[in-house]
Amino acid sequence: MMKKNKSKSTPVPTDAAEYVISARNIVKSFYVGTPNELEILHGMTFNVPRGEFVSIVGQSGSGKSTLMNIIGALDRPTSGEYFLDGVDVSKANDKELSQIRNKQIGFVFQTFNLIARTSALKNIELPMLYGGIPARERRERAKELLEIVEMSERAGHMPNELSGGQKQRIAIARAMANDPAIILADEPTGALDSKTGRLVMDLFHKLHREQGKTIVLITHNNELAEETDRIITISDGNIIGDTGNRRAGGDGSGTV
Amino acid sequence: MGLFENISMALAGLRANKMRAFLTMLGIIIGIGSVIAISTLGSIMEASVMDIFNSQGGSNLMQFYVTMKSEPAREYYLDEDLITGEMIDAFEERFPDEVECVIINNGSTGGTMNIRHKEYDVTVYAVSPGYIRQSMTTVEAGRYISDRDCEELRYTCVISDKQAEKLFGSKRGAIGKRITVTLTGGDMIDLTVVGVYKYQISGIMSTMVGNIDDWNNEIYMPYTTMGRLQGADTDTFFQFNINTKTGTDAQKFAEKAENYFNDTFYRDNDSMQVRCFTAESQMAMIDEMLGILQLAISVIAGISLLVGGIGVMNIMLVSVTERTREIGVRKAMGAPNSAIRTQFIVESIIICLIGGAVGILTGIGMGNIAGLIVGTTAPPSLGSILLAVGFSMAIGIFFGYYPANRAAKLDPIEALRYE
Structure with a gap:
């Protein structure tokens, strides 16, 4: 079952190119081939068009994290196809996966995950460092991004000198460094108080509105999800609800 | 990812844990220091013996x-x-x-x-x-x-x-x-x-x-x-x-x-x-004795270098474990395995090279202090210094490889989840 699509899926489906994310029948199993084999995702299909702010909502244990790892190219589906900006991630090897993560995905974590003892500016430069961008260009781009997240005056600060909200803004700037196809935010306000969380959400809205970023927000918080264009609800490894794009008139819906 | 970034990253890491870095280096310092001290002392003794030899008719x-x-x-x-x-x-x-x-x-x-x-x-x-x-x-x-x-x-x-x-x-x-x-x-x-x-x-x-x-x-x-x-x-x-x-x-x-x-x-x-x-046979005898002495002490120095190297490896393993999450983040940011591996090997080499440099200076100092007691000093031999530098680098690579490889092979998902 897990390899059934392998041979016929090689040509890129026509609609895959139109979507930033095109997931088809994604299955993820653990302990494959052992008696304990455990299927977490039972065949998920959805598309995300460019520029959409979509939230994926689910309770813990719903398969949310597993799905996020696949969307974020940290993991490959056991079967099914996942096209990110037209590239088949499900067939990529480790090295290609790291390149995809570097160029196409900007991660924002719940716990910020800034590199310790490294200045805000250097943290923002990190994805560009691994992307092979020359030092001067890195620096200029990082400064630009600091301006966008309104943190210019903190450029030289170390993570331990920043508040949670400030750290998350730096992390968002870092996520944007290589101008990725999607920003993948995993409970980005989960470790923040409501006021700071609000500021962070406002920043996402601003990036979405002003820069046309495609943003995937993973959360269990329905209130936050309501702010986004579209809500995909998952439970027990299946998609149980998809609102479609409520602002653009159902653009991304109906693909399930 | 340039060498310069790797080096400055490694130095920043060492600065954050100065005491630990120093203790780790100590093994290398003692090892390299004794090798250099012995070889300095060896050339001093040889020069002295040559003095006596020549004063007796060569x-x-x-x-x-x-x-x-x-x-x-x-x-x-x-x-x-x-x-x-x-x-x-x-x-x-x-x-x-x-x-x-x-x-x-x-x-x-x-x-x-x-x-x-x-x-x-x-x-x-x-x-x-x-x-x-x-x-x-x-x-x-x-x-x-x-x-x-x-x-x-x-x-x-x-x-x-x-x-x-x-x-x-x-x-x-x-x-x-x-x-x-x-x-x-x-x-x-x-x-x-x-x-x-x-x-x-x-x-x-x-x-x-x-x-x-x-x-x-x-x-x-x-x-x-x-x-x-x-x-x-x-x-x-x-x-x-x-x-x-x-x-x-x-x-x-x-x-x-x-x-x-x-x-x-x-x-x-x-x-x-x-x-x-x-005279030649006597000289050869003295040379042989000096050689045996040097060999014996070199073996001891070698053992202390081995122990030093194991210390480096141990600390690198600790460092990899401590920084599991950082490694996960770096991988999420697109660092390929090779970049992670290089980062940790460079760190290990830096530890060993700094240790080696301090060891060389200590060794030259100790050799010449001993030389002063004998009455002759000798400049350190360039060969033994190059050898020591090369050796400390080799230790860095050899004992750094395993921890670095372990870091490189970490699963990014597991690493990100690590508390």
Whole structure:
């Protein structure tokens, strides 16, 4: 079952190119081939068009994290196809996966995950460092991004000198460094108080509105999800609800 | 990801854990330091030994001893076992192409010298004319002890430039003057100064004899004259040296000379024989001993480097574990495995290189402190420094690879989840 699509899926489906994310029948199993084999995702299909702010909502244990790892190219589906900006991630090897993560995905974590003892500016430069961008260009781009997240005056600060909200803004700037196809935010306000969380959400809205970023927000918080264009609800490894794009008139819906 | 970023990242990491970094380096410092100290000390010792070697006539020196045969009938010496002057003369005549000169130093006697009612301690050496070659000195005024001095049992002597200046005001002024020496035992002899030699002493020798002024009391006189004074047979020796002519194959000639003595003069001796030692064989022996010493200490240094390397590996493993989450983040940001591996190997190399550099400085310092005690210092050999740098890098790579590889192979999902 897990390899059934392998041979016929090689040509890129026509609609895959139109979507930033095109997931088809994604299955993820653990302990494959052992008696304990455990299927977490039972065949998920959805598309995300460019520029959409979509939230994926689910309770813990719903398969949310597993799905996020696949969307974020940290993991490959056991079967099914996942096209990110037209590239088949499900067939990529480790090295290609790291390149995809570097160029196409900007991660924002719940716990910020800034590199310790490294200045805000250097943290923002990190994805560009691994992307092979020359030092001067890195620096200029990082400064630009600091301006966008309104943190210019903190450029030289170390993570331990920043508040949670400030750290998350730096992390968002870092996520944007290589101008990725999607920003993948995993409970980005989960470790923040409501006021700071609000500021962070406002920043996402601003990036979405002003820069046309495609943003995937993973959360269990329905209130936050309501702010986004579209809500995909998952439970027990299946998609149980998809609102479609409520602002653009159902653009991304109906693909399930 | 450039090397520069990796290095600055590694240095930042080390700065954050200074104490730990230092303790980790300590093993490398001790290991490299002892290797360098040993090699510095080794070259110091070699230089010192060469000093002594050269001061005794260098590679042309050959020593003859009376020794016991392998199964001697008796284990004590009789007068007839000793080498006689006639034997030496015959030997010299038999090998005119090889023997440059015969050197006899028939021991020394302590004594005192009275000059203007003041007493000076002296050591009187009973030597043959050839001895000047072995003492590596030059005659500054007058001449050395001559063959005729020896043959005619003259009361002549050669004193040092310092003595001459002290006693007679100048080197030239000393020639022809008489000195009176009271030998230990009470004999009082008058000696005529026929020559003044240049007093010189080198590093290790001065340390061995202590105060230079005390040592500067050597007086040389004909060995035959001294022999007569002591009532002994003037012409028998337990030992003598020769200088060979340049170009003589020392090893071959030693064998020939030994055979000559033993076939001609010791065939009927049931217990004793003459053995000949070349300077080279003695040098080789000393070299071998130095080599064994160096090897032994190098092995110990090697073990301490191994232990140091294991320490580095241990700390790198700790560091990888501590930074699991950071590794996960870096991977999420698109760091390929190779970049993570390089990062940690560079860190390990940096630890080892800093440790190695400190070790090199410590080693040079310690080697030279030890050298000062011996009286000679030596510049560190470039070769051993390069070797030490190379070795510390190799340790960094070898012991850093496993932890770095472990870091590189971490699953990003697991790593990000790590608390």
